[in-house]
Amino acid sequence: MGGLAAAARLGALGHSVVVCEQSERAGGKVGTVSRDGFTFDTGPSLLTLPAAYRDLFLKTGGPLEDEVELQPVDPVFTYRFPDGTRLRMPNASRAAVRQAVGESLGEQAADDWEALIAHAARVWEATRGPFLEAPLTARDMVRLSRDLRALRTVAPWRSLRTVGTRRLHDPRLRMVLDRYATYTGSDPRRAPAALCVIPFMEQAFGAWHVRGGIRRLADAVCARAVQTGAELRLGTEVRRVLVEGGRAAGVELADGSRVDADVVVAGSDARELYGHLLAPDVAAAPLRRLRRAEPSLSGFVLLLALEGRTPGLTHHTVLFPADYDDEFDSVFGGRVPADPTVYVSAADDPALRPDDDSEAWFVLVNAPRHEPGTGTDWDAPGFADAYADSVLEILARRGLDVRDRLRWRVVRTPADLERETRSPGGAIYGTSSNGPRAAFLRPANRSPVPGLFLVGGSSHPGGGLPLVALSAAIVAEMVGKAERRPRAS
Structure with a gap:
């Protein structure tokens, strides 16, 4: 999805784009299975932060709602706890959420959850710019470290579990918060406290179903990439990224042919890119960094x-x-x-x-x-x-x-x-968010090889439908700044 979104954005900017996809259907982990009238999404099952895709479609043509029908998911989740208690979490309504938590778990739990979401809103404001909407740089880290108020809010030294233990008295509500670590394939005892923004995002911006299945969204993004001029080559396996004269020069395909390019955007898993698609001497440094990060579940x-x-x-x-x-x-x-x-x-x-x-x-x-x-x-x-x-x-x-x-x-x-x-290994999100340095170990969108960029869930800012769309926006802007000449096909 990150690769397709980047292709659409780059095509809309006037670049000549070729998309090489190894499978016979584009969309990556947003898959589908249909049989006997049954259809299953095999990847994400809901869409949060739809603004990321609304921006993509508006920047590349007509609005998102012209292509897919979004339906609110309400309740977002029904939680069943070991003691038999049930909690139905409403969609995008602070008052309704408070009432539901209070009726199921008591007024103390309702107060605690409301306070947690208020805290998460502050974390969102402190992190959305440097951590989600722009390439993460050393300058961002220095700036954040000097902003004592933001630093106390984000508390990078704390885990998500610690936030739950400190702010939520009811152990059942702590289980709900812990579960959000799995949205990044992580362990709540080691995942950063900043992941509390995920329930905030669900509650603030809603959770949405795409009528007909999330696969319809993938098809729409793919179609938009083609409409902007991208050439889509399915069943086309990339064997290696070509580096000539010290910069990316295209890709070599499994059949031995090559696709020359001024810029290469890799939507594959970063471990696949650095471990198999680049020469060892070129990939050595980022591969060492990747090996220090724990893969996701x-x-x-x-x-x-x-x-x-x-x-x-x-x-x-x-x-x-x-x-x-x-x-x-x-x-x-x-x-x-x-x-x-x-x-x-x-x-x-x-x-x-x-x-x-x-x-x-x-x-x-x-x-x-x-x-x-x-x-x-x-x-x-x-x-x-x-x-x-x-x-x-x-x-x-x-x-x-x-x-x-x-x-x-x-x-x-x-x-x-x-x-x-x-x-x-089937790691859903590439690297996990386990450990306080996890965000900084995640591969950057700009590789050490000039002209080679990374997009998608295994690179900055991370996995999940909203983040890979933001990743594509970051990469498209970086390519625009780095490359003023058209891409060659």
Whole structure:
């Protein structure tokens, strides 16, 4: 998505753009599976901060809403806790959120959450410029370090877990906050406190479903890139980035041919770029830096085609385990969690199911990366299917037994994600945000090679639909400043 968005922006700026995509469909991790009238998004299941895409479309042609239909997701999530308590979190309404938290968890919890979101709003204002909307530079770090008020607000030395422990009295509400670390593939005990901006963004700017599935957004961005003049080459694998005369000169394809260019924008995972697509001497320094950063977690997915309807089911349901810390210990220790959090996405969208007496469920659990020999081998015979059975059993124990309604299922593992997207080990977000220096270890948009730029979830500012769109905006501006001559095709 970052690469397509960058292509659209660069095309609109008058550059001649060629997009090389290894698969037969563009969109990266925003995938889809359709079968027997059921359609499943296999990547993101909601859109937050839609302004990032509204800006993209306005800068490259007509408005976003001319291409896709955005529908508010309300409630955003239904949380089910181990003690049986349920919390339905409303969409984009401070008053409604306060009421819902108070009714489910008590007035103290409502006060605490409201105060947390007010704090997160201040963190958002302090970080959005240097950390999200511009390339992160040493000058930004120095400026932030000298701004004592901003430094105290962001508190880079604190973890997200610490924020929850200090500000939220109810352990169930702390579980809700901890979960936002997984939005960056991270452990809340080590992820930075600044990630509290994610629930603020959801509450302030809303959470949105794209009618027909998030894949429609990917198709719209791809179409916009083509409309701005980009040449889209599907099934075109890049074997290496060419560096000649000390700068990027194009790419060599798997068939041995080359595409010459004045500028190369890599939308691949940064570890793939520096580890396989560049000569070792050129990639040595950024690769050493990358190895100091911990890769993000991955995900184990079930696509369930179900008969009948589930009373009271909302778009998103999160089923928490009794021991949340054990899940993070397992996942980042290379082990499959025995009792994971289970996330169910079941959009009430007629375009995603064959009839009104059926449901299409996307079920996700946090999972260790595919690391045969040293960690979990997701390709081991029978392993994935056995774990799928275990997840269905966990769903049943937590009140959502759908085994007798199952028409069929598709199992997708971290190994599948690695094969499809070349994300090492199936790491969803590239590097995690674990540790206070994580943001500064994430690869910069400008590589050490002149004329080579990075875009997408594994580079600055990070993963997720909004951030990769911001990444594309940053890269397009950097290319415009660095290259005043048209790109060659």
